[in-house]
Each structure stands twice: as structure tokens, then as C-alpha cells.
Amino acid sequence: MPLDHRRVPGPEESQSPLLFVPSSAQDGEAPPAQEASRDPTALQPLFARVGLLSQAKGSAYVELDGGTKVLCAVAGPREAAGGGGGGGGEPRGRLVCEFRRAPFSGRGARSRPGEREPELSLALQEALEPAVRLARYPRAQLEVSALVLQDGGSALAAALCAAGLALADAGVELYDLVAACALCRPPSGGEWLLQPREAEERAAAARLTVALLPSLNQVAGLLGSGQGGAPDSWAQALRLALDGCQRLYPLLRQSLLRAAKRAATAEPSEEEDAAEAPAATTGT
Amino acid sequence: MAPARYCVPGERLCSLEEGTPGSGTYTHHGFIFASLAGCFMKKSENGMLPVVSVMRDVDSQLLPDVGATVTCKVCSINSRFAKVHILYVGSTPLKSPFRGTIRREDIRATEKDKVEVYKSFRPGDIVLAKVISLGDVQSNYLLTTAENELGVVVAHSEADVRMVPISWCEMQCPSTHAKELRKVARVQPEFLQT
Amino acid sequence: MAAAGGFRTVEPLEYYRRFLKENCRPDGRELGEFRTTTVNVGSITTADGSALVKLGNTTVICGIKAEFAVPPVDSSNKGYIVPNVDLPLLCSSRFRPGPPGEEAQAASQFMADVIENSQVVMKEDLCIVDGKLAWVLYCDMICLDYDGNLLDACMCAFLAALKNVQLPAVSINEETGLAEVNLKEKTPLTIRKEPVAASFILFDSLLIVDPTAEEEDLATGTVTIVTDEEGKLCAVHKPGGSTLTGAKLQDCISRAVTRHKEVKKLLDKLIKSKKAK
Numbered sequence: 001m002p003l004d005h006r007r008v009p010g011p012e013e014s015q016s017p018l019l020f021v022p023s024s025a026q027d028g029e030a031p032p033a034q035e036a037s038r039d040p041t042a043l044q045p046l047f048a049r050v051g052l053l054s055q056a057k058g059s060a061y062v063e064l065d066g067g068t069k070v071l072c073a074v075a076g077p078r079e080a081a082g083g084g085g086g087g088g089g090e091p092r093g094r095l096v097c098e099f100r101r102a103p104f105s106g107r108g109a110r111s112r113p114g115e116r117e118p119e120l121s122l123a124l125q126e127a128l129e130p131a132v133r134l135a136r137y138p139r140a141q142l143e144v145s146a147l148v149l150q151d152g153g154s155a156l157a158a159a160l161c162a163a164g165l166a167l168a169d170a171g172v173e174l175y176d177l178v179a180a181c182a183l184c185r186p187p188s189g190g191e192w193l194l195q196p197r198e199a200e201e202r203a204a205a206a207r208l209t210v211a212l213l214p215s216l217n218q219v220a221g222l223l224g225s226g227q228g229g230a231p232d233s234w235a236q237a238l239r240l241a242l243d244g245c246q247r248l249y250p251l252l253r254q255s256l257l258r259a260a261k262r263a264a265t266a267e268p269s270e271e272e273d274a275a276e277a278p279a280a281t282t283g284t
Numbered sequence: 285m286a287p288a289r290y291c292v293p294g295e296r297l298c299s300l301e302e303g304t305p306g307s308g309t310y311t312h313h314g315f316i317f318a319s320l321a322g323c324f325m326k327k328s329e330n331g332m333l334p335v336v337s338v339m340r341d342v343d344s345q346l347l348p349d350v351g352a353t354v355t356c357k358v359c360s361i362n363s364r365f366a367k368v369h370i371l372y373v374g375s376t377p378l379k380s381p382f383r384g385t386i387r388r389e390d391i392r393a394t395e396k397d398k399v400e401v402y403k404s405f406r407p408g409d410i411v412l413a414k415v416i417s418l419g420d421v422q423s424n425y426l427l428t429t430a431e432n433e434l435g436v437v438v439a440h441s442e443a444d445v446r447m448v449p450i451s452w453c454e455m456q457c458p459s460t461h462a463k464e465l466r467k468v469a470r471v472q473p474e475f476l477q478t
Numbered sequence: 479m480a481a482a483g484g485f486r487t488v489e490p491l492e493y494y495r496r497f498l499k500e501n502c503r504p505d506g507r508e509l510g511e512f513r514t515t516t517v518n519v520g521s522i523t524t525a526d527g528s529a530l531v532k533l534g535n536t537t538v539i540c541g542i543k544a545e546f547a548v549p550p551v552d553s554s555n556k557g558y559i560v561p562n563v564d565l566p567l568l569c570s571s572r573f574r575p576g577p578p579g580e581e582a583q584a585a586s587q588f589m590a591d592v593i594e595n596s597q598v599v600m601k602e603d604l605c606i607v608d609g610k611l612a613w614v615l616y617c618d619m620i621c622l623d624y625d626g627n628l629l630d631a632c633m634c635a636f637l638a639a640l641k642n643v644q645l646p647a648v649s650i651n652e653e654t655g656l657a658e659v660n661l662k663e664k665t666p667l668t669i670r671k672e673p674v675a676a677s678f679i680l681f682d683s684l685l686i687v688d689p690t691a692e693e694e695d696l697a698t699g700t701v702t703i704v705t706d707e708e709g710k711l712c713a714v715h716k717p718g719g720s721t722l723t724g725a726k727l728q729d730c731i732s733r734a735v736t737r738h739k740e741v742k743k744l745l746d747k748l749i750k751s752k753k754a755k
Contacts, residue, residue, distance in 0.1 A: 057379060075379075076379075076380070077347060078379070078380040078382075079380065079381075079382045079383060079424075131293075133310065133319055137347060138347070138418055139347075139382075139418060139419075139424075139425075140347055140382075168292060168293050168320075168321045169321070171320060171321075171340050173293075173308070173310075173319040173320060174293035174294065174319055174320075175293065175294060175310065175312075175317070175319065176293055176294030176317075177292060177293055177294055213294065214294065215294035215295060215296065215317075216294060216312070253292050256292045256321050257290050257292065257321075259321075260290050260292075260321050260322060260323075260340075261290060
């Protein structure tokens with residue numbers, strides 16, 4: 001690895017202590033019983049909060065019961081870098097997306113800091129573009145950045161939900177909100193599981209993330225990977241995901257309405273805000 | 285007054301037969317949908333179809349649009365044009381400035397051929413202008429000051445004192461009494477601050 | 479109202495001076511007043527220790543991950559502490575995406591210097607087997623909301639996260655010579671010193687405490703003082719800017735000492751309430 005002068009260097013090599021847990025002890029750790037008994041269509045409880053960052057135009061925080069914590073901020077519209085839109089045509093606005101993980105967000109070894117995830121950034125952008133009325137922002141760009149603070153599974157789906165809320169909070173004109181669900185198929189075959197937790201996701205043979213424009217009922221993004229399967233199986237997964245997204249929608253809508261009403265009643269509720277914020281992030 | 289109804293982007297508000305789409309909405313398959321999160325408004329005027337719109341409590345950010353009056357700061361000048369940063373659209377501040385250009389021929393309405401840029405603006409001046417075009421791919425917003433209400437509203441003299449306008453083309457420094465040339469805007473009350 | 483907002487954007491310096499004349503600041507604080515500070519620990523379960531600190535709007539999260547490494551060749555009985563500050567696009571649109579910019583690099587280096595000089599944690603305490611195995615503490619501080627006074631928030635988040643760290647017990651298997659980790663038995667770190675930072679800006683020969691981002695942009699200089707629990711100085715950081723008289727510097731130091739007491743009280747209360755649970 002080349003020496004990076006822009007960061008404080010550590011030792012050249014380090015390993016996660018999890019690798020040194022004796023295998024006998026590890027068996028006790030994993031709860032295999034839970035996987036079997038889980039309802040594959042169950043959604044993890046989701047907590048969403050809109051408009052909590054002061055410097056961003058719009059922001060949202062989404063937390064899943066499995067431990068996933070994602071923060072998303074929207075900046076702009078600002079003057080597009082490098083002149084107008086792509087390639088001469090009508091000066092349509094641009095959406096620039098960034099998806100990052102905090103170095104401490106994953107289980108096991110620390111990930112290298114600042115690594116952007118180009119593939120997931122692109123997935124984020126492609127799934128959000130259909131939702132944004134980009135024609136309303138000629139010559140400008142909107143910046144969406146998502147940061148995963150803790151990955152407890154289904155992180156991209158949570159980031160998509162948060163990004164949709166943050167865009168709406170920023171007052172960006174949208175066609176619809178974005179609701180997204182992740183799925184994975186356990187290696188033993190069997191049924192697709194909705195909103196997998198980290199342990200399920202790690203073991204999975206195939207993964208799928210679906211983003212939906214819920215009130216228009218249009219699929220905005222689809223990202224799948226892993227071992228192939230019968231087309232029927234994937235079709236079934238898609239149905240399951242769409243149903244999951246529709247069930248998430250009321251939650252997302254509520255959190256946005258709450259923020260809008262909070263803004264309308266202005267001052268007095270700000271106090272309550274401050275009191276509420278720490279509670280939202282307390283983990284025991 | 286009935287309690288305000290809030291909506292989120294994507295919510296179907298009504299059919300096109302029941303209203304005309306206003307700001308913060310779009311139409312799709314003959315229906316009006318919300319495109320902003322905010323307060324739902326329906327306003328009817330003398331028997332016309334009511335205008336359906338969604339308002340945000342916080343000013344939703346604007347982009348400089350053709351015909352909009354903008355406040356900008358002059359960055360640099362040359363003999364053909366002045367380059368400016370657009371800071372405000374109407375009375376709404378922009379979070380980040382957009383660049384604009386005021387060409388020599390767009391500085392004033394009459395005797396266009398006699399205009400000289402350096403007798404109209406200086407870097408640092410605060411100018412009121414109107415957007416005439418979004419420009420093409422290479423250029424940026426094109427602005428004009430060819431109206432009585434448009435032009436320099438705040439300027440500092442060489443002694444770095446804020447000058448007072450004394451005519452449509454001159455401003456005077458209150459401490460040195462030196463006069464400097466500007467394309468002065470007819471003073472608007474909201475910019476009159478001590 | 480539009481006119482007042484306009485004044486603030488067009489002539490920010492003049493706007494700010496008008497407040498100072500009345501001995502207050504645009505957000506209603508007095509010159510020597512810190513913003514409300516809240517601390518929250520242990521919210522990130524994937525980290526070995528974590529803390530979220532809010533200083534007014536400024537928010538910094540610090541996550542610490544502990545890993546194994548071979549001790550450095552020149553000091554075989556020491557572990558590593560690796561602090562890094564990240565200022566992502568998310569926290570303010572003034573930052574660009576990509577590798578750490580100047581401000582993030584400077585903040586990382588400042589944290590590294592304070593850790594090295596103040597001996598918060600003795601690096602010898604992190605050694606497991608002399609010359610063979612030691613702990614590395616990767617301390618990543620990410621700013622989530624940038625509204626000025628980054629260093630104070632980072633320092634506070636770092637200290638709180640450090641107090642939250644629980645390291646698993648390690649034993650060496652005599653047959654294989656490899657380390658064995660017992661995740662069920664965890665112990666906290668021994669914290670030797672508790673550095674707390676207090677930052678000031680210089681503005682027209684006035685000293686203003688805990689600046690917001692807007693105030694920092696207008697300031698002609700900044701000073702950061704780090705003290706430990708005995709009131710001893712750990713670091714004085716004054717990167718250029720306008721000059722400061724000795725008397726003023728004394729003022730800064732005594733304010734920093736009182737600030738330390740405030741923060742320590744906050745942290746102690748937090749740790750106590752955690753233990754009660």
C-alpha cells in the first residue's frame with residue numbers, strides 16, 4: 001500500500017481480534033436458531049428522522065432495528081462544475097451522489113478510511129434520478145451524500161430511503177419519495193428474506209436491493225448480485241420487495257410530515273428537538 | 285380556518301378538472317401531484333378553476349430564472365463585460381453564488397454604443413439586475429441593468445467609504461467628496477439602510 | 479427581515495460588529511459562553527468504543543476500533559493510537575469529496591500531537607506480548623455537522639469514546655503460540671490524562687469563545703488551549719493570524735481550565751449513568 005501523507009499512518013498491517021476467537025467459543029456466538037424461525041416477509045422496525053443537520057440544505061437519518069444507521073445530506077442546487085449539463089442538449093440539472101461507510105461501521109476489521117464506494121454511489125444516483133425533477137434545475141447540480149455509521153445489514157436500502165427524505169427536506173422538487181428494501185437468499189436455497197440483518201447478509205448466496213417510487217408505483221432502481229437462480233425465484237423476490245417498500249412508505253411519509261409540521265410551528269418545538277436528538281442515537 | 289393539510293412529494297392532490305397546477309406540483313395522467321413536502325393550498329379566483337399549489341414554510345430555494353430580479357456583486361470588469369456573482373433572487377439569498385455576466389450592450393437602455401463598462405461598475409459593487417437568458421453551455425447567466433430601477437445600489441469609494449448616489453450616473457464619497465461614475469439604480473426603499 | 483438577512487450576506491463583517499458593540503453574538507450568546515454540549519457514548523456497536531458529541535450544531539462522532547499488530551521495531555513494548563479526522567461533504571458544502579483536505583489533515587495532526595504529548599493512554603499499556611503483539615486503536619472522528627470549533631468537539635468525542643472502549647481479554651495459547659481472544663471478558667482502558675480543548679477566535683482584539691462556522695470565517699486568528707484535569711497545559715495551538723498579548727493568553731488559559739471542569743463534570747455524569755444501567 002502506498003504511504004498516504006494525508007492521514008495519520010498506523011502500523012503497516014493489523015488484524016481484527018475476531019479472527020483470533022477460538023472456534024469453540026464462536027459457535028456459541030452465532031444464533032442459528034433465529035434464522036430458521038424468522039418470518040421472511042418481516043420488515044425490521046425503521047426509525048426515520050428528517051432535518052437534523054444545520055449546515056445541509058436537507059438531511060435525514062434512518063435507523064433499522066438490526067443496527068444499521070445511515071445519515072444523508074443534500075446540498076445545492078449550486079452551479080454545476082464544468083459548465084452546463086452533460087453534452088449540449090437541454091440544460092438539465094445533475095445529481096451527484098456519494099455513498100460512504102465510516103471506517104468503524106462494519107463488523108470485524110476496520111475498513112480503510114475515505115474509501116468511496118463507486119459502485120454503490122452509482123447505484124444511489126441511478127435509483128434517485130427518476131425521482132427528481134431535474135428539468136427544474138437547469139445549469140445546476142444537486143449533491144447527495146450518504147454516510148453509513150453502522151452497518152447492520154440492508155445499508156444501501158436504508159441509504160436510499162434516507163436520500164429520498166433528505167431531498168424532500170431540502171425542498172428539491174420530486175416526482176415521488178423513494179422507498180427501498182433489501183433482500184437476500186440464504187445459501188441453503190430456501191426463501192428470500194426481506195430486510196436482512198448483517199449476519200444473514202454475510203451468509204447469503206444472492207442479494208437484491210429494490211427502490212420504488214411508492215405512490216406512482218414505479219421501480220426506480222434494482223441492484224442484484226450473487227448466484228443465479230430460477231427466474232421465478234427472482235420474480236418472487238421482486239414481488240416481496242415491492243410489497244416491503246409499500247409497507248415502508250407510510251413510515252417515511254409520517255417522518256416527513258412530522259418535520260414539515262415542526263417547521264410550521266417553528267420556535268417552541270426546537271427545544272424539544274434538542275432533547276429528542278440524543279435519545280434517537282442512544283444505544284444500550 | 286381549517287387546519288392546514290400537509291402533503292409529501294408524489295401525493296395525488298386532485299384531477300386536472302378540479303384545478304390548475306400551481307407551484308410545487310406536477311401533472312401526470314390527468315392528475316395533479318405534489319412535488320414538494322409542504323402545505324397544500326387551493327385558491328380560486330372569481331369562478332375560475334382553483335389554483336392548486338404546495339407551499340413550503342421555509343423558502344424553497346430558487347434558481348435564477350429568466351425575468352427574475354437578482355442582486356449580485358461585481359467580481360471583475362473588462363471593456364466588454366462585467367462578471368458578477370448572483371447572491372439573491374428577489375429577496376431570497378442563494379446558498380452558493382451563481383456566476384453571471386453583464387455585457388456592455390446590456391448596461392443601459394439608451395445610447396448603448398457610448399456605454400463604457402468601467403464608468404458603470406467597479407469590482408465590489410452591489411448591483412441589482414434582471415436575468416435575460418440562462419446562457420448556453422459555455423457561458424453563464426446573462427443579466428441586464430437597462431432599466432431605471434436596475435444598476436448599482438451599494439458602492440464604496442477609493443477611500444473605502446460607502447458612497448451616496450447623486451444622479452443616475454454619479455455617486456459621491458461623503459468623506460472626500462470625490463465623485464465616481466456608476467450606472468446607479470433608482471434607490472429602492474428596502475436597500476435604504478443606515 | 480429580508481433586508482436584515484441581506485445585510486448579513488452582503489456585509490457580514492459590519493453585521494457582526496454591530497452585535498459585538500452590544501457585547502453579544504448573533505446567536506444570543508455572550509462572548510465567553512460555550513454552546514450547549516451533549517455527549518452520548520456507545521451508540522455504535524460495531525466499534526469497540528464510540529461517542530457522539532454535539533457542541534451546539536457542530537456534531538462529531540468518534541468510533542474506535544481495536545486491532546492486533548506487531549509493535550514498532552524501535553519500541554517493542556508499545557502499541558499504536560491512530561487518530562484521523564474526516565470532514566466529509568455531508569457535514570458542510572464547503573468541503574469537497576475525495577482524500578482529506580487541508581483542514582482535516584491539520585486536525586488529524588493536532589489530535590495526534592495532543593495524544594502523543596499528553597499521554598492520555600500510555601502506549602506501553604497497549605502492548606500484549608513484548609515485540610510480538612500489541613493493540614492498535616484506530617480512532618476515527620467524523621464530523622457530521624460543521625458549525626465551527628471542530629477541535630473542541632473532536633477532542634471531547636475522542637476522550638468520551640476512549641472511556642467507552644472495552645477490550646477483550648487476550649491469552650496466548652502455549653501449544654500454537656497464537657493469541658486467543660475471549661469476547662466475554664472485557665476490560666476498559668486505563669486513562670492516564672483527560673485532555674479537554676477550549677478554542678477562541680480573535681476579532682478586533684476581542685477574544686470570543688467557541689466560535690460558530692460563521693464566526694470562524696470572519697475571525698483574524700484562532701487559539702486552541704488543551705488542559706488536563708490538574709489544570710496543566712497539554713497544548714497551545716495558535717496557527718498564525720493576528721497577534722495576542724501575554725495577558726490575553728493568560729485569559730484563554732484560565733477560561734480553558736474552567737471549561738475542563740465543565741466537560742469533566744459532563745463526562746463523569748455520563749459514565750456514572752452508564753454504569754447504573
